[in-house]
Amino acid sequence: MKIYRANLIDTPTKDAFRVLYHGYIVVEDTGVIYGTYATLPEELQGFAVEDLGDKMMIPAFCDMHVHAPQYRNMGLALDLELLPWLNTYTFPEESKYKDLQYAERMYRRFVHELWMQGTMHSVVFSTIHYPATHLLADLFIESGMSSMVGQTGMDRNCPQTLSNTTDELVEGIRNLDAYLKEQCPDGRVRTIVTPRFVPTCSDEMMSGLGQIAQELNLSVQSHLSENRNEIAWVKDLAPQAKHYGDAYNRYGLFGQQPTLMAHCVHTDGEELEMIKKNGVVIVHCPMSNMNLGSGMAPIRRFLNEGIHVALGTDVSGGHNMSMLRAIQYAIQVSKFHYGMSGGKTSFLSQSEAFYMATTAGGQFFGKVGCFDKGNSFDALVIDDNYLNYDNYTLEQRLERYFYLGDDRDIKRRFCNGKELCEPAF
Amino acid sequence: MKIYRANLIDTPTKDAFRVLYHGYIVVEDTGVIYGTYATLPEELQGFAVEDLGDKMMIPAFCDMHVHAPQYRNMGLALDLELLPWLNTYTFPEESKYKDLQYAERMYRRFVHELWMQGTMHSVVFSTIHYPATHLLADLFIESGMSSMVGQTGMDRNCPQTLSNTTDELVEGIRNLDAYLKEQCPDGRVRTIVTPRFVPTCSDEMMSGLGQIAQELNLSVQSHLSENRNEIAWVKDLAPQAKHYGDAYNRYGLFGQQPTLMAHCVHTDGEELEMIKKNGVVIVHCPMSNMNLGSGMAPIRRFLNEGIHVALGTDVSGGHNMSMLRAIQYAIQVSKFHYGMSGGKTSFLSQSEAFYMATTAGGQFFGKVGCFDKGNSFDALVIDDNYLNYDNYTLEQRLERYFYLGDDRDIKRRFCNGKELCEPAF
Numbered sequence: 001m002k003i004y005r006a007n008l009i010d011t012p013t014k015d016a017f018r019v020l021y022h023g024y025i026v027v028e029d030t031g032v033i034y035g036t037y038a039t040l041p042e043e044l045q046g047f048a049v050e051d052l053g054d055k056m057m058i059p060a061f062c063d064m065h066v067h068a069p070q071y072r073n074m075g076l077a078l079d080l081e082l083l084p085w086l087n088t089y090t091f092p093e094e095s096k097y098k099d100l101q102y103a104e105r106m107y108r109r110f111v112h113e114l115w116m117q118g119t120m121h122s123v124v125f126s127t128i129h130y131p132a133t134h135l136l137a138d139l140f141i142e143s144g145m146s147s148m149v150g151q152t153g154m155d156r157n158c159p160q161t162l163s164n165t166t167d168e169l170v171e172g173i174r175n176l177d178a179y180l181k182e183q184c185p186d187g188r189v190r191t192i193v194t195p196r197f198v199p200t201c202s203d204e205m206m207s208g209l210g211q212i213a214q215e216l217n218l219s220v221q222s223h224l225s226e227n228r229n230e231i232a233w234v235k236d237l238a239p240q241a242k243h244y245g246d247a248y249n250r251y252g253l254f255g256q257q258p259t260l261m262a263h264c265v266h267t268d269g270e271e272l273e274m275i276k277k278n279g280v281v282i283v284h285c286p287m288s289n290m291n292l293g294s295g296m297a298p299i300r301r302f303l304n305e306g307i308h309v310a311l312g313t314d315v316s317g318g319h320n321m322s323m324l325r326a327i328q329y330a331i332q333v334s335k336f337h338y339g340m341s342g343g344k345t346s347f348l349s350q351s352e353a354f355y356m357a358t359t360a361g362g363q364f365f366g367k368v369g370c371f372d373k374g375n376s377f378d379a380l381v382i383d384d385n386y387l388n389y390d391n392y393t394l395e396q397r398l399e400r401y402f403y404l405g406d407d408r409d410i411k412r413r414f415c416n417g418k419e420l421c422e423p424a425f
Numbered sequence: 426m427k428i429y430r431a432n433l434i435d436t437p438t439k440d441a442f443r444v445l446y447h448g449y450i451v452v453e454d455t456g457v458i459y460g461t462y463a464t465l466p467e468e469l470q471g472f473a474v475e476d477l478g479d480k481m482m483i484p485a486f487c488d489m490h491v492h493a494p495q496y497r498n499m500g501l502a503l504d505l506e507l508l509p510w511l512n513t514y515t516f517p518e519e520s521k522y523k524d525l526q527y528a529e530r531m532y533r534r535f536v537h538e539l540w541m542q543g544t545m546h547s548v549v550f551s552t553i554h555y556p557a558t559h560l561l562a563d564l565f566i567e568s569g570m571s572s573m574v575g576q577t578g579m580d581r582n583c584p585q586t587l588s589n590t591t592d593e594l595v596e597g598i599r600n601l602d603a604y605l606k607e608q609c610p611d612g613r614v615r616t617i618v619t620p621r622f623v624p625t626c627s628d629e630m631m632s633g634l635g636q637i638a639q640e641l642n643l644s645v646q647s648h649l650s651e652n653r654n655e656i657a658w659v660k661d662l663a664p665q666a667k668h669y670g671d672a673y674n675r676y677g678l679f680g681q682q683p684t685l686m687a688h689c690v691h692t693d694g695e696e697l698e699m700i701k702k703n704g705v706v707i708v709h710c711p712m713s714n715m716n717l718g719s720g721m722a723p724i725r726r727f728l729n730e731g732i733h734v735a736l737g738t739d740v741s742g743g744h745n746m747s748m749l750r751a752i753q754y755a756i757q758v759s760k761f762h763y764g765m766s767g768g769k770t771s772f773l774s775q776s777e778a779f780y781m782a783t784t785a786g787g788q789f790f791g792k793v794g795c796f797d798k799g800n801s802f803d804a805l806v807i808d809d810n811y812l813n814y815d816n817y818t819l820e821q822r823l824e825r826y827f828y829l830g831d832d833r834d835i836k837r838r839f840c841n842g843k844e845l846c847e848p849a850f
Contacts, residue, residue, distance in 0.1 A: 320829060347504060
């Protein structure tokens, strides 16, 4: 049993922060949260308490959509729309991951950056290459962080150097799944079925991925309705599908297994209905949508319709791996919807955006994301002393940390109950 | 004479970066740039060269619109539109600056933050209070940085605690101008005529400010066409004016003296024509426009029409005093215009945004903003080593610094030829 005393802030629901000034959080030896308390109950009074002073403790971040092999291009090459951007900058970079030495050099930096930014849970696209994907999974195991790592499926409309076959890919998924189930029986690092997106995946590949997802009971991730030219292209490529989402649904890749769909900037009508009906989780990537000129996903509307929305950085479409920045941009982008609606919608609140970055993402992993009893203890200790020079409330301190803080302020990181030290890179 | 060797990057025009790998910049003892060179000419070969290795040297930033007395609220209270935001959060905070001790505590932090962010030139709103405004000017003198400091005019539609009379204000401007001309004969710190905006300034005040600006040959700053409700209100308040801009123009506050107008989010038609004709400088504040849901200024259009556009953080409507963030948001916001135009406009380029943050702002101060011969030497030394782990070009390094860098990377700061040390706070 470990007991920490700190200013505890989390979002069990999206509607408000739960705040405990100088509260106690009690963690069992298994890494599970035993409880949070304003004053320690009698049965716990014999245990040592580690007092973190006036620091804040918040749930660790969950980045639900990020491309590990685009790390080298982070903060670069943001002058094109999605499709030319992929062909000009992204596919050439991802092709380099055939070289395992290059992959190791970059993936070590990528994993280090997740640690640095306090992102203890991530859902990651790798490349088509099995050895590099396996290596990335190993680096996650070594780091102590939790991740779902997806070998990416691509077999059409892409360079020859970045194309795999359905058989190779299904074999890769099977091997990685078996390996990870053995190495991480607790599921801390898992694989996830990852068709890149409809334009680069033939019917045969989609069919093979739908089958293996069901057979091995794996989650699924992909991209949906990000860009208008992409959507028009999908209409040509999959004329039998009722809409872009249906092109996944026909192959069991749209909520039949737990499913993440990134972007949904232009999702509407029947596609939105299918997302709702099938329980697909939308991953909002506001930084990327801005940088690639994709548009602005109508998150307030999705939330009003009861759709489950989590948050992603989408590096390197997104320019920064900090989930603080994803929170900030999610709120800011919601204000354009407000403006365009003539003030009829409402902004996203701080608590809604934080919920998306922690609790909503965490639920995809299991009992993760807030400080509820029984949840995994995943937490960051934040020292905002340099920002806290006046009579700010805890909610205000947190808000300032969202807008002004960065990795410097994260003093300690816990994942699944263990404190994680800095990974080598 | 001082000679530095570094990777020199600046923007004498907005269309492209001027890049000198391991070039030389020569600074006269007066603080003026003698020249930049790929190899040192013979006449300079006797002088010592300070080699800055692989670091980048760029012009220091110019923040052309920032509210010093809103510093305490930076990164806070961004859940309302402009007018209720002013009444709920901003006016109560600014009222505190009657207390000179409070003012000193906060203004020292504000000046320190400018230094920290590498903003060597700034154009600043203070409050209505003369003693606090005088103090702020003194802190700028002490710091070595350059600034235009404006005591703010307000005499209607504002709390009694935040209202001054025309006579008081004109006397304040006269006193501060005389004081600064004596203290800073080189004009490093100056005052600027600062009607807050039409809603809070009576005709009498506008008239008095127009006269004193002309009499003392002072520059002018204010706000223009930021928010739709504000614009409608100005229409009611100044029915005789042809448009919002004309409500300044009628009093000689719209380009008759060098003039900065912040925002211009909804500027169009005759107002835009008057800006062009009168040579008014638009200060684009993309962070603030996003945070307060004001809309998106059509900067590409302004540039196409040959209008002079500089950049501001507009703290605390803007959430961050880093001009890196202003650059980044300027580019990102331009992509929404791109999206809304169906791809018919073009994004702002990196060099255009950097030009706005350095050269375009600098011109308002005189020979400031790029490394041209004869300009004031205002520069930052940037160590981006931790970002530069692959074969990036200098332009790519700069782009990554825009998107991923922060104050940590600024190793040295020069203003008017002098290296500035960290101000106490």
